[in-house]
Amino acid sequence: MSLIILIFALVFTTELISWVGKTVLLEIFYSLYLRIFYPQNAAKQRELKTEILNNKAELLKTSAQDQFAKWAKLRRTVDKGLSDLEKLNSEISTVKSAFSMKFNTALWVSTTGVQFVVTWWYRKSAVFYLPPGWFGPLQWTFALPFAPKGAVSVGMWQMACRRVIKVGERMVKEFASERPDTNAEETAEKSKTS
Known part of the structure; x- marks a missing residue:
């Protein structure tokens, strides 16, 4: 299993457990x-x-x-x-x-x-390398703390995965909280007033 998938799976499992x-x-x-x-x-x-x-x-x-x-x-x-x-x-x-x-x-x-x-x-390993010049002088921050320059470190990849999963969770919760019958009632009321 590649490092990128392993880290994503670990972060996803942790967030799923905290969500449940x-x-x-x-x-x-x-x-x-x-x-x-x-x-x-x-x-x-x-x-x-x-x-x-x-x-x-x-x-x-x-x-x-x-x-x-x-x-x-x-x-x-x-x-x-x-x-x-x-x-x-x-x-x-x-x-x-x-x-x-x-x-x-x-x-x-x-x-x-x-x-x-x-x-x-895997603290000194690169999860993947970024194309040169994409992030300019900020590119070194993705390699913190010990990954090679121009790479994304394990710690940064974990933080990115956690953030994306949290945003995805929030979107699912918002989508699930919207009730289609409420929107249908509002549309019917608007058509009556028009």
Whole structure:
């Protein structure tokens, strides 16, 4: 893979992750992780929630004054279910915090860390060369910090890629936010007044 495409892919991946959001990705991968490595805890949590909701619904239907024995038994069942659920949630929370730390570390290493390594490794390499005289005396700035004169350095190429991707993201968001039905209503109103 050429250096120009590698750097663009790394920057695009990093920006895509920031656009989607780390918390969204964390929740997706955590739910997958929980179902693969802790299926009994996830299943038990779902069962407890369902059981508690069913018992609460029955408790609400039961009169505390007319059927006190049944109401008290249901109340104890709901309370026990809630305490079991709280204990299970704390266990799952511990697993989630450990997973979150590992996931954020892996995400940082695979995006930002790799960009640092690539920038350092290819710091004296040219991504590509500019035609002579295109930018006049400013041409040396594209080679900063260590690339040969007349070339575009890895750092400058990363900045250019990031800027183009950000502009593209903004254009997509603006395009997506425009609603065609709103423009059709405005056109219809203008034709009525004309």
